[in-house]
Amino acid sequence: MLSRVSFLSSTGRCFLLDQNQSTKGELHLCRTQAEFLHQIDKQGPFAPEPGRYHLYASSSCPWANQCLIVHKLKGLDDIISVSIASPRLTKEGWAFASVDAFPGTDPDPLYNSRYIKDLYHRSHPKFQGRCTVPLLWDKRTQSVVNNDADDIMKIFNFAFNDFLPPHYASANLYPTHLRHEIRRIADWVNESITKAIFKAGFAVSSTVYCSAVIPLFEALDQLEGMLAGKDYLVGNQLTQSDIILYVNMIRFDPIYYHHFKCNMRMIRTGYPNIHTWLRKLYWRIPAFQLTTDFNHIKSGFYLSYDPINNSGIVPMGPVPHIEPL
Ligand SMILES: N[C@@H](CCC(=O)N[C@@H](CS)C(=O)NCC(=O)O)C(=O)O
Numbered sequence: 001m002l003s004r005v006s007f008l009s010s011t012g013r014c015f016l017l018d019q020n021q022s023t024k025g026e027l028h029l030c031r032t033q034a035e036f037l038h039q040i041d042k043q044g045p046f047a048p049e050p051g052r053y054h055l056y057a058s059s060s061c062p063w064a065n066q067c068l069i070v071h072k073l074k075g076l077d078d079i080i081s082v083s084i085a086s087p088r089l090t091k092e093g094w095a096f097a098s099v100d101a102f103p104g105t106d107p108d109p110l111y112n113s114r115y116i117k118d119l120y121h122r123s124h125p126k127f128q129g130r131c132t133v134p135l136l137w138d139k140r141t142q143s144v145v146n147n148d149a150d151d152i153m154k155i156f157n158f159a160f161n162d163f164l165p166p167h168y169a170s171a172n173l174y175p176t177h178l179r180h181e182i183r184r185i186a187d188w189v190n191e192s193i194t195k196a197i198f199k200a201g202f203a204v205s206s207t208v209y210c211s212a213v214i215p216l217f218e219a220l221d222q223l224e225g226m227l228a229g230k231d232y233l234v235g236n237q238l239t240q241s242d243i244i245l246y247v248n249m250i251r252f253d254p255i256y257y258h259h260f261k262c263n264m265r266m267i268r269t270g271y272p273n274i275h276t277w278l279r280k281l282y283w284r285i286p287a288f289q290l291t292t293d294f295n296h297i298k299s300g301f302y303l304s305y306d307p308i309n310n311s312g313i314v315p316m317g318p319v320p321h322i323e324p325l
Pocket residue numbers: 005006013014015016033034060061062063064093094130131132133134147148149150
Protein backbone atom coordinates (compact mmCIF):
# COMPACT_ATOMS: atom_id res chain seq x y z
CA MET A 1 0.00 0.00 0.00
CA LEU A 2 1.37 3.40 -0.92
CA SER A 3 1.96 5.52 2.10
CA ARG A 4 2.36 8.77 0.23
CA VAL A 5 -0.11 10.47 -2.03
CA SER A 6 -0.20 13.82 -3.77
CA PHE A 7 -2.40 16.52 -2.31
CA LEU A 8 -3.09 20.03 -3.39
CA SER A 9 -1.98 23.28 -1.91
CA SER A 10 -4.07 26.40 -1.71
CA THR A 11 -2.48 27.52 -4.94
CA GLY A 12 -3.36 24.29 -6.71
CA ARG A 13 0.11 22.83 -6.47
CA CYS A 14 0.54 19.29 -5.25
CA PHE A 15 1.71 18.46 -1.77
CA LEU A 16 3.02 15.20 -0.53
CA LEU A 17 0.66 13.63 1.95
CA ASP A 18 2.06 11.00 4.25
CA GLN A 19 -0.84 8.76 5.24
CA ASN A 20 0.81 8.10 8.59
CA GLN A 21 0.53 11.79 9.35
CA SER A 22 -3.28 11.81 9.22
CA THR A 23 -4.76 12.03 12.67
CA LYS A 24 -8.36 12.66 13.71
CA GLY A 25 -9.29 13.38 10.14
CA GLU A 26 -6.99 16.35 9.85
CA LEU A 27 -4.47 16.31 7.07
CA HIS A 28 -0.91 17.30 7.76
CA LEU A 29 0.73 18.26 4.56
CA CYS A 30 4.37 18.72 3.66
CA ARG A 31 4.65 21.21 0.93
CA THR A 32 7.17 20.69 -1.82
CA GLN A 33 7.52 23.43 -4.39
CA ALA A 34 8.39 22.69 -7.98
CA GLU A 35 12.18 22.72 -7.69
CA PHE A 36 13.18 23.39 -11.29
CA LEU A 37 12.04 26.66 -12.77
CA HIS A 38 14.50 27.43 -15.57
CA GLN A 39 13.09 29.27 -18.55
CA ILE A 40 13.73 28.71 -22.23
CA ASP A 41 14.80 31.94 -23.87
CA LYS A 42 17.39 33.24 -26.29
CA GLN A 43 19.39 35.01 -23.59
CA GLY A 44 19.68 32.18 -21.07
CA PRO A 45 21.48 28.82 -20.94
CA PHE A 46 18.39 27.06 -22.32
CA ALA A 47 17.90 28.52 -25.79
CA PRO A 48 14.88 27.62 -27.91
CA GLU A 49 16.01 25.02 -30.44
CA PRO A 50 13.96 22.41 -32.31
CA GLY A 51 14.75 18.88 -31.15
CA ARG A 52 16.65 19.93 -28.03
CA TYR A 53 13.94 19.39 -25.40
CA HIS A 54 11.78 16.49 -24.29
CA LEU A 55 8.57 16.42 -22.25
CA TYR A 56 8.04 13.54 -19.85
CA ALA A 57 4.40 13.27 -18.85
CA SER A 58 1.61 11.09 -17.55
CA SER A 59 -1.76 11.24 -19.27
CA SER A 60 -3.34 10.55 -15.91
CA CYS A 61 -1.85 13.54 -14.09
CA PRO A 62 -3.99 16.67 -14.53
CA TRP A 63 -0.94 18.99 -14.54
CA ALA A 64 0.93 16.95 -17.13
CA ASN A 65 -2.30 16.80 -19.13
CA GLN A 66 -2.37 20.62 -19.23
CA CYS A 67 1.11 20.63 -20.81
CA LEU A 68 0.16 17.90 -23.31
CA ILE A 69 -2.83 19.97 -24.43
CA VAL A 70 -0.73 23.10 -24.97
CA HIS A 71 1.97 21.05 -26.72
CA LYS A 72 -0.67 19.91 -29.25
CA LEU A 73 -2.43 23.29 -29.52
CA LYS A 74 0.88 24.92 -30.45
CA GLY A 75 1.81 22.22 -32.96
CA LEU A 76 5.04 21.34 -31.17
CA ASP A 77 5.09 17.65 -32.16
CA ASP A 78 8.20 18.00 -34.37
CA ILE A 79 9.96 20.46 -32.07
CA ILE A 80 9.61 18.91 -28.61
CA SER A 81 9.40 15.13 -28.29
CA VAL A 82 7.15 13.53 -25.66
CA SER A 83 7.09 10.34 -23.61
CA ILE A 84 4.14 9.07 -21.59
CA ALA A 85 4.75 7.12 -18.37
CA SER A 86 2.52 4.31 -17.13
CA PRO A 87 -0.52 5.63 -15.27
CA ARG A 88 0.08 3.14 -12.44
CA LEU A 89 2.13 5.08 -9.91
CA THR A 90 4.54 2.68 -8.17
CA LYS A 91 6.45 2.91 -4.90
CA GLU A 92 9.36 4.06 -7.06
CA GLY A 93 7.18 6.73 -8.68
CA TRP A 94 6.18 6.96 -12.34
CA ALA A 95 7.43 4.03 -14.44
CA PHE A 96 8.25 3.72 -18.14
CA ALA A 97 7.19 0.85 -20.42
CA SER A 98 10.40 -1.06 -19.59
CA VAL A 99 8.89 -1.59 -16.12
CA ASP A 100 5.15 -1.46 -16.79
CA ALA A 101 4.03 -1.96 -20.39
CA PHE A 102 0.54 -0.59 -19.74
CA PRO A 103 -1.09 0.14 -23.15
CA GLY A 104 -0.13 3.59 -24.40
CA THR A 105 2.97 3.80 -22.19
CA ASP A 106 6.30 4.74 -23.77
CA PRO A 107 9.83 3.63 -23.00
CA ASP A 108 12.30 6.40 -22.21
CA PRO A 109 13.75 7.06 -25.68
CA LEU A 110 16.76 8.95 -24.34
CA TYR A 111 18.29 6.69 -21.69
CA ASN A 112 15.89 3.75 -21.41
CA SER A 113 15.28 4.82 -17.81
CA ARG A 114 13.03 2.63 -15.68
CA TYR A 115 11.45 5.44 -13.69
CA ILE A 116 10.94 9.20 -13.92
CA LYS A 117 13.04 9.44 -10.74
CA ASP A 118 16.05 8.10 -12.71
CA LEU A 119 15.95 11.28 -14.80
CA TYR A 120 15.84 13.56 -11.78
CA HIS A 121 18.84 11.70 -10.36
CA ARG A 122 20.71 11.77 -13.66
CA SER A 123 20.29 15.54 -13.68
CA HIS A 124 20.79 16.08 -9.95
CA PRO A 125 22.32 13.00 -8.25
CA LYS A 126 21.59 14.34 -4.76
CA PHE A 127 17.98 15.32 -5.50
CA GLN A 128 15.67 14.26 -2.68
CA GLY A 129 12.44 15.99 -3.66
CA ARG A 130 9.38 14.52 -5.33
CA CYS A 131 9.99 13.19 -8.81
CA THR A 132 6.89 14.63 -10.45
CA VAL A 133 5.52 15.01 -13.92
CA PRO A 134 5.35 17.10 -16.02
CA LEU A 135 9.11 17.21 -16.51
CA LEU A 136 10.75 19.28 -19.24
CA TRP A 137 14.20 17.89 -20.09
CA ASP A 138 17.17 19.31 -21.97
CA LYS A 139 18.82 16.65 -24.11
CA ARG A 140 21.94 18.79 -24.62
CA THR A 141 22.89 19.35 -20.98
CA GLN A 142 21.08 16.19 -19.86
CA SER A 143 19.29 18.09 -17.13
CA VAL A 144 15.86 19.12 -15.90
CA VAL A 145 14.74 22.48 -17.27
CA ASN A 146 11.42 22.91 -15.51
CA ASN A 147 8.86 20.77 -13.64
CA ASP A 148 6.07 23.28 -13.10
CA ALA A 149 3.00 22.92 -15.30
CA ASP A 150 2.19 26.64 -15.31
CA ASP A 151 5.72 27.50 -16.43
CA ILE A 152 5.89 24.73 -19.01
CA MET A 153 2.58 25.85 -20.54
CA LYS A 154 3.96 29.38 -20.86
CA ILE A 155 7.24 28.11 -22.33
CA PHE A 156 5.29 26.16 -24.96
CA ASN A 157 3.08 29.18 -25.63
CA PHE A 158 5.90 31.66 -26.24
CA ALA A 159 9.38 30.18 -26.62
CA PHE A 160 9.26 28.26 -29.90
CA ASN A 161 7.17 30.60 -32.07
CA ASP A 162 10.15 31.35 -34.38
CA PHE A 163 10.10 27.72 -35.55
CA LEU A 164 6.35 27.39 -36.02
CA PRO A 165 4.12 28.09 -39.03
CA PRO A 166 2.08 31.30 -38.59
CA HIS A 167 -1.17 29.67 -37.48
CA TYR A 168 0.59 27.89 -34.61
CA ALA A 169 2.93 30.78 -33.78
CA SER A 170 -0.01 33.17 -33.46
CA ALA A 171 -2.01 30.85 -31.20
CA ASN A 172 -1.73 32.63 -27.86
CA LEU A 173 -3.26 31.18 -24.70
CA TYR A 174 -1.96 34.02 -22.58
CA PRO A 175 -2.67 37.29 -24.45
CA THR A 176 -1.47 40.45 -22.72
CA HIS A 177 -4.86 42.16 -22.56
CA LEU A 178 -6.47 39.18 -20.80
CA ARG A 179 -3.55 38.17 -18.61
CA HIS A 180 -4.89 39.59 -15.35
CA GLU A 181 -8.27 37.91 -15.77
CA ILE A 182 -6.72 34.60 -16.88
CA ARG A 183 -4.61 34.52 -13.72
CA ARG A 184 -7.55 35.53 -11.49
CA ILE A 185 -9.82 32.81 -12.89
CA ALA A 186 -7.06 30.19 -12.88
CA ASP A 187 -6.33 30.95 -9.21
CA TRP A 188 -10.04 30.66 -8.42
CA VAL A 189 -10.29 27.31 -10.24
CA ASN A 190 -7.20 26.01 -8.45
CA GLU A 191 -8.46 27.13 -5.05
CA SER A 192 -12.20 26.52 -5.21
CA ILE A 193 -12.41 23.54 -7.52
CA THR A 194 -9.14 21.59 -7.80
CA LYS A 195 -8.14 21.93 -4.18
CA ALA A 196 -11.67 21.15 -2.94
CA ILE A 197 -11.90 18.02 -5.12
CA PHE A 198 -8.65 16.61 -3.76
CA LYS A 199 -9.45 17.63 -0.19
CA ALA A 200 -12.77 15.77 -0.42
CA GLY A 201 -11.11 12.80 -2.10
CA PHE A 202 -8.40 12.32 0.48
CA ALA A 203 -10.48 13.26 3.53
CA VAL A 204 -10.34 10.77 6.36
CA SER A 205 -13.18 12.27 8.40
CA SER A 206 -16.70 13.40 7.57
CA THR A 207 -15.93 16.86 8.93
CA VAL A 208 -13.04 17.39 6.54
CA TYR A 209 -14.99 15.83 3.67
CA CYS A 210 -18.05 18.06 4.21
CA SER A 211 -15.89 21.15 4.59
CA ALA A 212 -14.59 20.46 1.09
CA VAL A 213 -17.51 19.02 -0.84
CA ILE A 214 -20.15 21.62 0.03
CA PRO A 215 -18.03 24.63 -1.05
CA LEU A 216 -16.95 22.62 -4.11
CA PHE A 217 -20.53 22.35 -5.35
CA GLU A 218 -21.15 26.02 -4.52
CA ALA A 219 -18.17 26.84 -6.74
CA LEU A 220 -19.52 24.60 -9.52
CA ASP A 221 -22.88 26.39 -9.24
CA GLN A 222 -21.02 29.68 -9.67
CA LEU A 223 -19.06 28.30 -12.60
CA GLU A 224 -22.31 27.21 -14.22
CA GLY A 225 -23.43 30.85 -14.19
CA MET A 226 -20.05 32.07 -15.49
CA LEU A 227 -20.27 29.77 -18.52
CA ALA A 228 -23.85 30.65 -19.50
CA GLY A 229 -23.81 31.32 -23.26
CA LYS A 230 -20.00 31.17 -23.37
CA ASP A 231 -17.58 28.88 -25.18
CA TYR A 232 -14.59 30.11 -23.16
CA LEU A 233 -13.99 31.23 -19.61
CA VAL A 234 -12.13 34.48 -20.26
CA GLY A 235 -12.76 36.87 -23.16
CA ASN A 236 -14.00 35.25 -26.31
CA GLN A 237 -11.06 32.97 -26.93
CA LEU A 238 -9.39 29.83 -25.66
CA THR A 239 -6.95 30.66 -22.85
CA GLN A 240 -4.88 28.93 -20.22
CA SER A 241 -7.85 29.23 -17.82
CA ASP A 242 -9.92 26.89 -20.00
CA ILE A 243 -7.11 24.34 -20.00
CA ILE A 244 -6.73 24.45 -16.22
CA LEU A 245 -10.49 23.98 -15.82
CA TYR A 246 -10.75 21.32 -18.55
CA VAL A 247 -8.42 18.85 -16.83
CA ASN A 248 -10.70 19.02 -13.77
CA MET A 249 -14.01 18.78 -15.62
CA ILE A 250 -13.06 15.94 -17.98
CA ARG A 251 -12.13 13.88 -14.88
CA PHE A 252 -15.22 14.84 -12.91
CA ASP A 253 -17.86 12.29 -13.95
CA PRO A 254 -15.40 9.40 -14.59
CA ILE A 255 -13.25 9.91 -11.45
CA TYR A 256 -14.11 12.57 -8.96
CA TYR A 257 -17.86 11.89 -8.74
CA HIS A 258 -17.34 8.33 -7.54
CA HIS A 259 -13.72 7.83 -6.50
CA PHE A 260 -13.39 11.14 -4.61
CA LYS A 261 -17.04 11.10 -3.40
CA CYS A 262 -17.82 14.42 -5.12
CA ASN A 263 -21.27 13.07 -5.87
CA MET A 264 -23.82 15.76 -5.13
CA ARG A 265 -24.28 16.27 -8.88
CA MET A 266 -22.68 15.01 -12.10
CA ILE A 267 -21.53 17.47 -14.73
CA ARG A 268 -23.55 15.74 -17.46
CA THR A 269 -26.87 15.90 -15.62
CA GLY A 270 -26.43 18.77 -13.17
CA TYR A 271 -24.56 21.48 -15.05
CA PRO A 272 -25.75 22.05 -18.64
CA ASN A 273 -23.50 25.07 -19.30
CA ILE A 274 -20.34 23.43 -17.98
CA HIS A 275 -21.27 20.25 -19.84
CA THR A 276 -21.68 22.09 -23.17
CA TRP A 277 -18.41 24.02 -22.66
CA LEU A 278 -16.61 20.74 -21.88
CA ARG A 279 -18.03 18.82 -24.84
CA LYS A 280 -17.24 21.64 -27.26
CA LEU A 281 -13.60 21.59 -26.21
CA TYR A 282 -13.38 17.80 -26.37
CA TRP A 283 -15.25 17.26 -29.64
CA ARG A 284 -14.30 20.38 -31.58
CA ILE A 285 -10.65 20.99 -30.71
CA PRO A 286 -8.50 17.93 -31.49
CA ALA A 287 -5.78 18.89 -28.96
CA PHE A 288 -8.20 18.12 -26.14
CA GLN A 289 -9.51 14.78 -27.38
CA LEU A 290 -6.06 13.59 -28.52
CA THR A 291 -4.56 14.15 -25.08
CA THR A 292 -7.47 12.76 -23.05
CA ASP A 293 -6.84 9.07 -22.43
CA PHE A 294 -9.69 7.81 -20.24
CA ASN A 295 -7.98 4.46 -19.72
CA HIS A 296 -4.87 6.20 -18.35
CA ILE A 297 -6.91 8.69 -16.34
CA LYS A 298 -9.08 6.04 -14.68
CA SER A 299 -6.25 3.58 -14.09
CA GLY A 300 -4.06 6.34 -12.71
CA PHE A 301 -6.57 7.42 -10.10
CA TYR A 302 -8.19 4.11 -9.23
CA LEU A 303 -4.93 2.15 -9.04
CA SER A 304 -2.52 4.68 -7.57
CA TYR A 305 -4.22 5.59 -4.31
CA ASP A 306 -4.71 2.28 -2.51
CA PRO A 307 -6.20 3.75 0.65
CA ILE A 308 -9.34 4.83 -1.20
CA ASN A 309 -9.63 1.86 -3.56
CA ASN A 310 -7.87 -1.10 -2.05
CA SER A 311 -9.76 -3.63 -4.22
CA GLY A 312 -7.86 -2.34 -7.26
CA ILE A 313 -11.04 -2.45 -9.34
CA VAL A 314 -11.32 0.19 -12.07
CA PRO A 315 -15.05 0.81 -12.63
CA MET A 316 -16.42 0.39 -16.16
CA GLY A 317 -18.47 3.56 -16.27
CA PRO A 318 -19.68 6.08 -16.72
CA VAL A 319 -20.86 5.08 -20.17
CA PRO A 320 -19.89 6.97 -22.23
CA HIS A 321 -16.96 8.67 -20.54
CA ILE A 322 -17.98 11.85 -22.33
CA GLU A 323 -21.32 12.37 -24.03
CA PRO A 324 -21.61 13.48 -27.65
CA LEU A 325 -22.32 17.12 -28.45
N1 LIG B 1 4.96 20.91 -9.57
C1 LIG B 1 4.07 20.14 -10.34
C2 LIG B 1 3.27 19.17 -9.53
C3 LIG B 1 2.64 18.14 -10.44
C4 LIG B 1 2.29 16.92 -9.62
O1 LIG B 1 1.99 17.02 -8.44
N2 LIG B 1 2.34 15.74 -10.26
C5 LIG B 1 2.00 14.53 -9.53
C6 LIG B 1 0.97 13.71 -10.30
S1 LIG B 1 -0.57 14.55 -10.50
C7 LIG B 1 3.22 13.62 -9.46
O2 LIG B 1 3.99 13.54 -10.38
N3 LIG B 1 3.35 12.90 -8.35
C8 LIG B 1 4.38 11.91 -8.20
C9 LIG B 1 4.83 11.75 -6.78
O3 LIG B 1 4.39 12.51 -5.93
O4 LIG B 1 5.63 10.85 -6.55
C10 LIG B 1 3.20 21.03 -11.17
O5 LIG B 1 2.36 21.77 -10.65
O6 LIG B 1 3.38 20.98 -12.36
